[in-house]
Amino acid sequence: MNPKFDELKNRLMEIYDLTRAGAVLEWDQETMMPPRGGQARAEQLATLARLSHEKFTSPEIARLLDGLRSYEASLLYDSDEASLIRVARRDYEKMSPVPAELTAEMTRTAAIAREAWVEARKQSDFKMFLPHLEKIIVLKHRYIDCFHPTGNVYDILLDDYERDMKTTEVKQIFEALKAELVPLIAAINSRADMVDNRCLYGHFPADKQRELCLDIVTRFGFNTDSWRLDPTVHPFTTSFAIDDIRITTHYYEDFISAAIFGCMHECGHGLYDNGSDPVLERTLLCGGASLAWHESQSRLWENLVGRNHAFWKYFYPKLQAAFPNQFKNVEMETFYRAINKVQPSLIRMEADEATYGLHIILRFELEQEILQGKLRLQDLPEAWNAKMKAYLGVDVPDDAHGVLQDTHWAWGSFGYFPTYSLGNIIGAQLWEKILTDIPDLYTQFEHGEFSVLREWLCGHLYKYGRKFTPQELRQRILGGPIDVGPFIRSLKHKYNEIYGT
């Protein structure tokens, strides 16, 4: 063993513990904390963020990373040791230009903004949230100013979630996506009344929803030895260890889809984190390669598994048993068509697979306008509503169903949204590979069997954690760049069956 490597590893583990402690505090804030605990929590989170930042950007880490160059070169590229050094160096380079105090201030501001967002959303009043968002954007600019200008300020934020991805690249992908989606949605809209989704609305007690959700995700890989499912305002997933995975959901008692598909989505994130090779535990190689890769898993389990016909052959009788009054006289085909109805709507998280992309493109464009100073924050609700009308044809009735629906901006997560659509696209690319490797996949779904799929994903993706860059993974697993083809093919195939388009 190399003593310098051991020292680096030990220092990184200490830093990792601090970041995981911060994650526990954030999870608690989102699921458990009484509201008046917010102020102290913001300070605690800021302290943890500052300390881990200080420790990561310390001269000792720089010295070790430098001193380990020849050791790293002597190792296999994909060995655990070389990967740890490589990923730590990249993280160091991204973090070292930023003062620890700024990291602390961004963390503190976000934790306070999150509480304000919950209240503003409850009251459906963007003005309550505005001063917090203003502060977040001021800090974002201070953050961007830490780096060499790239010609596009948005590149720096995007890179935080999707390493090396450029705004122009996302634009190209989204243009290709839009070019396919707009005519597809138009064609479907002209046949809108072919699908009736009224069966999804009714009365669904939260405890019954929870039981069914647990039944589903347990088949995916959730187990109470290593996972929890808790209610929250805005669903998310986090993990504190490979075997401590926390997924969350929100139950609407008048609408069945949100919690069920939301749980599958979050479970997809959880499976990715839970699938890291155990030897990576407590190192920064745990987790996912990037947000787009992470969302590829959430969206894959939510849509390619959860909205699949074979899936419901197994689960529909269970749904009927859980809500007999609602579903006893509803045919499975009716339900299957309902959950796949394409319908321009207000809420991103509840959108169908086709219109979902337009919700993302809207946010992607607004974020750029905000950061380029082309849109004043006080005008954001109006801009939001105008784009919703233009892209989806819907009228936004209030801020809660518009600009305040997502929690991301309260956490300062600008640059995150595009990764959802990139995830949809990557997920579909993966799916074509999977169907080749597992020809009887849908037959397995009909029997409630998902472990072969999970093992495929573990073996090809999850186990590597953060070892490889997003591009390296694309090359290794997909054999090429991001391509909207499979995603569009998948949608066209499904909607052709349902709408005859």
Add this chain to the structure above:
Amino acid sequence: MNPKFDELKNRLMEIYDLTRAGAVLEWDQETMMPPRGGQARAEQLATLARLSHEKFTSPEIARLLDGLRSYEASLLYDSDEASLIRVARRDYEKMSPVPAELTAEMTRTAAIAREAWVEARKQSDFKMFLPHLEKIIVLKHRYIDCFHPTGNVYDILLDDYERDMKTTEVKQIFEALKAELVPLIAAINSRADMVDNRCLYGHFPADKQRELCLDIVTRFGFNTDSWRLDPTVHPFTTSFAIDDIRITTHYYEDFISAAIFGCMHECGHGLYDNGSDPVLERTLLCGGASLAWHESQSRLWENLVGRNHAFWKYFYPKLQAAFPNQFKNVEMETFYRAINKVQPSLIRMEADEATYGLHIILRFELEQEILQGKLRLQDLPEAWNAKMKAYLGVDVPDDAHGVLQDTHWAWGSFGYFPTYSLGNIIGAQLWEKILTDIPDLYTQFEHGEFSVLREWLCGHLYKYGRKFTPQELRQRILGGPIDVGPFIRSLKHKYNEIYGT
């Protein structure tokens, strides 16, 4: 303002944030964490403990504390500033002889032992827990060896919970207590059949218990803006801020007393933490003066309030409404006598006020024997059972109802138990003062009114947090030393009414 003081305060706030983050992680471990998260959690807790220890015992803190001596002398003794310097100096002196690595190792070992204890208790098998306890005791000795010998190794541990208290002093107090309790219990035992407590056993759904518990503690001061109540294996209270108080309880569905009196007990702890002067927020002056003072509040709210006759005049109809089948035909007097039945029993937490002290004396004696090397750990269950027979006359059926019943040893909390009985005694001393100051206290209880009591306790005790030493508080509030007189008078008065002793 003094810049050195500001620097000290800022450094202490950072350390305080780390300790509170650790408290969140411990709370999560006890209430939420899936079992396989334990190993990583132990590392996270160890890292937080080591960092806060390193930061507290750093040369900078030493230099600041030293440089602030004349500033401190220029301030009023009970000013916030002087108190912060004084208490920080004391904490520094207690912490600086101990290596940070040892603190980390004790923390890691305890977090792992806690998981082993849960499992050992479930299986009622002390042998499963033994290796963990052995490691804890080895570390305790390493800890004790950090300090100048005092003639009694137990003194050092006791001092961690009850500053400046000596083992000999506790022995004297406990001798006085035993001298009164033994004949009192004997006299009552000869009239044991005068009280029938069968009404406390039956079927009590946990959700109904929870509702009633919340109803009670809400009257005490619990509110959902700043508090939570969660189920756990072994009840405890913790706080992450003055307005983020977490109490916990355990519901037995066949026995009503444990959760109800347990909740009042934990609420007493919570009220103390919640009552710190808000200007003390995020400083180490938040919280309680010592464990005996803390237990004085848990035991006061549990027993002097919760087992009081006037209290049940208000709450008994609510209990009847919650459990009509069980209580509709039970007179309130029967219930009141039942909850005050003196009966030697196996479980400390469920013991009546008279026999409770014997449970504590047993643990106090065993802890000393263990730490003085007079009792081998593998012989502990036998020693436990023998003392239970000798002091309480009961036969211990298994480890779960004997040596494994409490979580304290798993957390390495040796020296903690005596503070429960000291708390009972101090609580009774306080109570005599309170009854003088609030003559119509019991009339208030009959109307479900507890805010005058809470305000008295806030004004005389809670608001000071850790500003004063346990002795200073005794002098200020009680006007003298610990005295078993009021506690014994209170028991004799109550049992005279119930048993005619």
